[in-house]
Amino acid sequence: MDISPVRSTPGQRPAEAARMRRVRDLIDRTYAAPLDVVALARRAGMAPGCLSRRFRTVYGQSPYAYLTARRVDRATLLLRGDLGVDAVCAAVGCATPGIFTARFTELVGLTPERFRRLAENGAVAPGIEGLPACLAQRVARAVRNQEAPAPARKLT
Missing domain, CATH: 1.10.10 (Arc Repressor Mutant, subunit A)
Structure with missing residues (x-):
């Protein structure tokens, strides 16, 4: 999958970027398992809507689109x-x-x-x-x- 660097946005903390990388890595490792944004958000300790917005900001696509592409x-x-x-x-x-x-x-x-x-x-x-x-x-x-x-x- 795409390994482009995480896009930093103004005010983005390194911990948040690391959290988004962990979500992306989870998708990469478990793409064959049934995954949804709610399960990903639960694993990341975030609300589903917040995860979707931040993932899109960092990687340019929603977690579901990334999973589908993977x-x-x-x-x-x-x-x-x-x-x-x-x-x-x-x-x-x-x-x-x-x-x-x-x-x-x-x-x-x-x-x-x-x-x-x-x-x-x-x-x-x-x-x-x-x-x-x-x-x-x-x-x-x-x-x-x-x-x-x-x-x-x-x-x-």
């Missing part, structure tokens, strides 16, 4: 192997194949089945397996298709 990152690696789409869905902790397919398609731009076929044929760029971990995590970060900047439209 699951999709892992799924892209697993789909290159021998596992079927349903097995990958279960391995990364998605509740249902439908939710998995929708999120995967949203973030990657291909359905899991199509991604797997392209990976088998070598049409998908090589994986991150040979890269150093610090670079691989930065490269593999999923970006939502909707986050691409829209072309400027003239107002008439």
Whole structure:
């Protein structure tokens, strides 16, 4: 996942930045387990709304979006192997194949089945397996298709 440095904001204390890193690390370690913001907030000793706002301020996305991106990152690696789409869905902790397919398609731009076929044929760029971990995590970060900047439209 993305290992970019924690963004410091005016008035942010080092203890708060460390707390957000611990939340991010918890998501990274337990992405396959059922996680929600309430459980994450409980572990961090914060209110759920406060955790969501601070996490977004520090990492630029909500804890749930980060978790989803982490699951999709892992799924892209697993789909290159021998596992079927349903097995990958279960391995990364998605509740249902439908939710998995929708999120995967949203973030990657291909359905899991199509991604797997392209990976088998070598049409998908090589994986991150040979890269150093610090670079691989930065490269593999999923970006939502909707986050691409829209072309400027003239107002008439």
